[in-house]
Amino acid sequence: MSSEVVEDEFEFYSKAEKYWKDVPATVDGMLGGYGHISSIDINSSRKFLQRFLRDGPNRTGTTRALDCGAGIGRITKWLLLPLFKTVDMVDVTEDFLTKAKSYLGEEGRRVRNYFCCGLQDFSPEPNSYDVIWIQWVIGHLTDNHLSDFLKRCRAGLRPNGIVVIKDNMAQEGVIMDDVDSSVCRDLDVVRKIIRRAGLHLLAEERQENFPDEIYHVYTFAMR
Numbered sequence: 001m002s003s004e005v006v007e008d009e010f011e012f013y014s015k016a017e018k019y020w021k022d023v024p025a026t027v028d029g030m031l032g033g034y035g036h037i038s039s040i041d042i043n044s045s046r047k048f049l050q051r052f053l054r055d056g057p058n059r060t061g062t063t064r065a066l067d068c069g070a071g072i073g074r075i076t077k078w079l080l081l082p083l084f085k086t087v088d089m090v091d092v093t094e095d096f097l098t099k100a101k102s103y104l105g106e107e108g109r110r111v112r113n114y115f116c117c118g119l120q121d122f123s124p125e126p127n128s129y130d131v132i133w134i135q136w137v138i139g140h141l142t143d144n145h146l147s148d149f150l151k152r153c154r155a156g157l158r159p160n161g162i163v164v165i166k167d168n169m170a171q172e173g174v175i176m177d178d179v180d181s182s183v184c185r186d187l188d189v190v191r192k193i194i195r196r197a198g199l200h201l202l203a204e205e206r207q208e209n210f211p212d213e214i215y216h217v218y219t220f221a222m223r
Contacts, residue, residue, distance in 0.1 A: 002143045002183045005176040009142060013118060015181035016140050017092055025099035030071040040209050042078045045166065048205055048219050049131065052162055053083065060160050061130040064112075066090065068119055069137025073100035073111070080133065081107045088129075090115040090122055120145040124156030132156060135166040139182035143193055150197035154223070162223050163199060165190070166207075168215035184215060194222055 006012045028035035052060040065080045067073070070089035080087045081104070089111055091097055097114045104111060115122060120141055124132060132153045138146055153163045170184045177184065185193075194201060199222040207217035 001189065002146075002174055002185070005174050005183055006142055012142070012181055013120065013140075017118070019180045020093045021095070023093075025072050025096050025103075027072070027074055030074055030096075034211070034214070037210055038074060038078070041207070042075070044205075044207055044209075045075070045079050045135075045219065046083075048203070048221070049079070049083065049164070051203070052131075052221065058160050060162055061158055063158070064088070064129050065131040065133060066124055066129045066156070068122075068132065068134040069140070070100070071096045072103045073108070075133060075135055076100070076111060077104050077107070080131070081110055084130065086110050086112045088113040088115065090117055090119065092116070092118045119149050122149070123152045126155045127158055129156050130158050130161045132161070132163045133166075134164065136168070138165060138167050138190075139177070139184055143189075147193050147196045150194065150199055154197065154199055157223060160223075162202065162221045164219060164221050165194075166217065166219040169218050170215065187218065190218075190220070194220065199223060 023029045027038055031038060053062060062084050065084040065087045067076045067080055067087060067089045070076055070091045073089060076087050076089055094116045097116055101108060141149060168184050170186045172186050174189060175184045201220060201222050203221040205219045210217060
């Protein structure tokens with residue numbers, strides 16, 4: 001668990017915040033130099049998400065989405081705004097949210113809120129979101145903070161809403177990255193945290209066609 005590798009919680013968060021302040025506010029910056037995989041990522045995410053948006057009695061709505069760890073709005077721009085009427089964004093780095101306002105272009109008018117906040121301190125408005133999308137950011141939360149955040153996300157869902165996590169998965173155990181001050185958990189650890197938050201997995205999928213040298217990436221849908 002992350003408690004075994006995170007020795008000083010305050011330092012864990014402050015070091016990450018400092019790291020992201022020095023990252024360029026570009027797609028390449030958001031993706032750690034892997035900007036070229038963005039379209040593969042978005043296309044797979046769209047297919048994954050659309051299975052829940054199709055017609056049916058338990059269809060997920062398309063009124064409002066929340067982009068967590070949104071950065072400059074790469075996912076908001078290419079995945080969420082084309083599918084949802086309005087989107088809210090939350091990120092810990094103010095410069096990224098400022099950049100988002102120009103990066104998103106005209107469609108950015110449909111972003112209702114830019115919340116500058118770490119997810120450990122953020123509470124989605126209850127009963128407000130059809131989809132809460134959490135990508136490449138859970139490693140910046142301790143296990144307890146991640147579980148608590150997911151509980152608050154569950155409360156933030158509208159009827160038939162879903163929470164989606166898309167992130168790197170370690171082969172085994174929990175690995176600390178001292179550079180950006182984050183952890184990478186294995187599948188079992190992530191599933192346990194999801195269960196602990198009282199959420200039920202609806203789907204799980206491994207991302208295909210990513211470079212061999214990076215971690216395996218998995219997407220989970222839950223409610």
